[in-house]
Amino acid sequence: MPRVSTDQLAARRQQILDGARACFARYGYEGATVRRLEQTTGLSRGAIFHHYRDKDALFLALAEQDAGRMADVVAEQGLVQVMRDLLAHPPATDPASADESSWLGTRLEISRRLRTEPEFRQRWSSHSAELTRATRERLERQRRAGTLRDDVPVAVLAQYLELVLEGLVSHLAMGLPADDLEPVLDLVEAGVRRR
Template identity: 65%
Template sequence: MPRVSQIQLDARRQEILAAARVCFARHGYEGATVRRLEEATGLSRGAIFHHFRDKDSLFLAVAEDDAAAMVETVARNGLVQVMRDLLTRADSPDTAGWLGSQLEVSRRLRTDPDFARRWAARSAAIAEATRERLGRQRDAGVLRDDVPIDVLARFLELAYDGLVLQLAMGRPGSDLGAVLDIVEEAVRRPTPR
């Protein structure tokens, strides 16, 4: 029997994550039964759980994958860019899957103390990336300096949560780009007149 390379294993793992993301988004954590995960991935439960210990580990891997991508974007371009990316891709299946998994993470944070404990480190990484980016922007003279970094970060996090809620309710609206312009302007250093 031919050996499977690490590249092939990693590719299969990414395929499983992508299909599971859509399944969790469509059906929620509880509704994403093993049977539905098999249908979504086109793989047997043995193939799925060869890569992930159980459904909980699979869901956490989906959420971690999303969080890692978000941290990378925040570190490079800031949290407002994450929001702009969401708007740009609001109607794509990838964003719908990502949005659904974000909502499911939020629900599980409220209802599952064990999940909340496990998720704390991932959430902290996003918050830290946001604060580091804001610190660099402030040092470069781009951000206002009359408000503490923690308050600016919290403001952006609230704007992000509000945007996710608007998209989840199916109300993307053409004016949300203008709203993000205001959010971005609110954290920038005022230009002298």
């Protein structure tokens, strides 16, 4: 039997995650059936669940990956850039044409599951802390550099930005217009900068 390299395994896992992201964005967690996961990944259920124990483990791995990517963007460019990225890939009005590169589908399912599933909330808490930590560390770096306002504690500014993010996610989830929100994000960004 031929051996599969570590790179091939990583590529297969990423193929599964990319397909799952599209499937969860189109159908939500509940609607992402095994059959639909097979269709969007192009792989059999055996291949999918060889890498991920079950649908819940697959979703959690996807959510972890997206949270890590968001934290990387925050560390380099700030939480407002994450919001700009969400605007750049707004949700489609037709679930069949959902943008599989967007974090929004995963973020919406995380929010729903946090509200309705205590077990998921407990498992997710350490991952949500990663985004908060990245936001606070960036804000602290900006404060040391003298570009961040100094009349409000960093913790309050971080909470403010996280609330704006959640509000934006809700706005997009409701299908409200997003084409005029860049000036709003400019205002949010200006609100945390030193005057």
